[in-house]
Amino acid sequence: MLKTVAYLLIIFSIQIFVGCETTVIEPLQMRPSTIEIENKYRFLVPNQKIALVIEGDGDGKTTITSSNPEIISCDTTGSCMLTAGKIGKAIITIAKSETSTHSSASLDLELIVTHKIPLIIINTEGNQPITSKDTYFKADFSVLDSDNPRNNIEKTGFKDEIRGRGNYSWVNSPKKSYRIKFDKKTSLFGLEAAKNWILLANYHDPTLIMNAIAFELANRFKMKFSHHFVHVDVILNGEYIGNYLLTEHNQVGDGRVAIDKTNGFLVELDKYYDEEPKFTTDYYELPVMIKSPEYSQIEGAGYSEEYSFVREKFNTIEALLINNGEVIPDNTYKSHIDLQSMVDFILINELVKNSEIGHPKSVFMHMDKDKIVRMGPLWDFDWTFDSAESEDQGIVYFSEPQELIWKHDFFLRFFSDPEFIESYKKRWNEMKSETVDMENFMDQMKQKLELSHRANATTWNLSVDLNEEIEKMKQWWKARISFLDGEINKL
Template sequence: MKNLQKRIFKIAMIAFALGVILVGCFWNSPEEDSTFLPLDDSEYPYAELPRLVIETENFKQIRDKETKIPAHLQIYGKDSPESEVLELKIKGHGNSSFMMTKYSLKIKFAEKQSLFGMPKNKEWILISNFRDKTHLRNFITLQLAQTLGDYAPRMAFVEVFLNRKYMGLYLLTESVKVSKDRVNIAKNDSSFLIEKTTEAEKKNNPYFTSSLNYQFRVRFPEDATIEILDNIKNQVNKFESILKNSKSNLNTVLDLENFVHYYTIQEFAKNIDGAFGRSTFIHKELGNVFKLGPIWDFDLAYGLSNKSKSSPYDWYVNRYGWYKYLFKNQQFKNAVKKFWDENHQFFLAMNDSIDVMVPQIHKAVLNDENRWPILERDDSWPHVDYHTSYESAVDSLKDWIIKREKWVSGEI
């Protein structure tokens, strides 16, 4: 009997030791087992959202928007991985957003991946939403554009662990690029996707300055030749010459419905970047007209700009860029008024989307606030609003939307 007990005890101890070894491989030694990337969520527990665990090669730090660093990514559910370990390259992303403590990221997989039901692609963006204490401004705006029938990047909320540190709650989105499931235009030298940029941002990119002295970065074709660049510039200059004529029939040069949708979303949100500053995308293909979009970058919108532009009252975007010429054209003004009269309820319904999403991300928001305690910070850039609770931040956004919809409806 004693020998049997000894054997049972010995087997139990061996099993226990093996368990420790296995757990050790799972949590602490991915070098010994490439099946898993480690995840320590003891401080930031599962929040009912997917978790992206990312490790760069040799734990190299991400220091700029140009250097592509080899990395691996694995998607975790509550208790275990829900994907294989995937190869990718990662770098910083965004203009001002990469300069923040919690910065945005761009990832490019070695092979096309379908993430959370979205169409397969290699390239994706992780938006930090660091200055937006609700985390919802980008989400509700992209969703609004989709509701209106426009293409806007698909998205999903996730939590990110980078190099074994918790980075916070992110919005994973499709990147803006020419693709069948994204900006769907023909891939040839006569089609193009350009982005309104600034003098400071044009370095190291194919760019040109238009006849109205606006700077544009060429996003497609990639590595555009001098000839392609001149062709795009000539098309934009011709467009601007027609735009300056307030009597022009706009249907000959632009998709009127598209321009109206895009402008109205930017104006409603009082988006600083949307006032023909940065992150304004324009695309066109041979034989077709100019189109704006997709909608992008709303973390300086809905009252989060500086004090003079944060009010839910007054017009803003229509004084800038191409819009100031469009508003000298009665055809465009009539189209904007008609669109608003028929669709303003969709703008107000963003508050319904907020009510739906808050319970879904609330636990992750608590994790994020634990990592980045910013709710009560308003003393320095990028934070301009003060809230004693997440609920207060959400209520402030909803109140702004209600006031903005009422004011626009009364003034348009």
């Protein structure tokens, strides 16, 4: 550390080049002592100048160099420039040469360049690549949020863990999703503290907001246990790996699926059928994987009893829906499954044209101690909105279903119930204004993610323009609402 008697003021002029235009943003003043970490200084640079005060007496030549010119380059005059569209870290070395009265001295500053959204920095122990979705890797985490410094989290010292996640996306997408597991319950961005969190890659989504839209709709529909979400930039082992959606892991607990752990359950219906304990239902052959009670909790003497408790509930519901292949005309199933949650679940999936629950895939259901099964939390909307490319809107969940050959018609069965149809129509007309307003949400996300989206596309060699993609999405959304308004109201 330089220890001298006066102050030398050095201004890093960060200029952003977009095309042929130069944009200079107002200075960001920081006191180094407030953000000192491990004898380095960490700065967020949200497209602004940095005013940096370095202790020194002004005697002797001061040179400034950058360890990573691809992120920040410095010229011989001491001016440093941020490379357009780049995000990452650079060590800026400020050195003062030896004089007759003072020895030479230098100071390393670690500058982290980020966008208008929070930044998560992950380092695995020994910089190990994350190569498995089954095996955890020791890691430490930092969270930097320039807009809300109270959300900042410092390195955790390899006490925590990370692994890959996903099925199709883990195998087929170069950009991976991850599951974070802290060693103790941790609150991120003011959300309920928990050990497990998810980073969704959204690789196949040209807008990066399809999952966010579904989660937002679930919240507006006031579905129980809907996801919160925060878009973040992520640096893994020193490399920027793109824009991610941080959200809660689907599990039982406070701030998650808050149900009774003894008398309730959380299950996932998924065609991959790759997690124990699991079973298929008697009639519809639904592939059910039990998430809670957890396998380790019910293994052994109590396993059969707990396993039967979940399976018998599903078979009871199916027996009230259909008998020997014939639909049972009454709606006595309502004593076991919540009609309103089913209405909202199908309606939101229909809105975004998510035909994947026909497999089914990523369908979560839960039951609390009241013994009523409810839908949710909603999950996995990577393949929705018809990519905004098709003019054929189509119906997914009633009339003649399109898009995929349905293996299971469990969800279609509810449209045989007149009371369900009336509830469906009523709910659509109640919530139509909220669905129209989602265009404003899309615009807000576009403004917020513009820089990060550009950097993400550059990192993964994607030829996508956010303005164009959001405009296509909005046009598709208008057509979708108009189409569904006519189809639903004539049911």
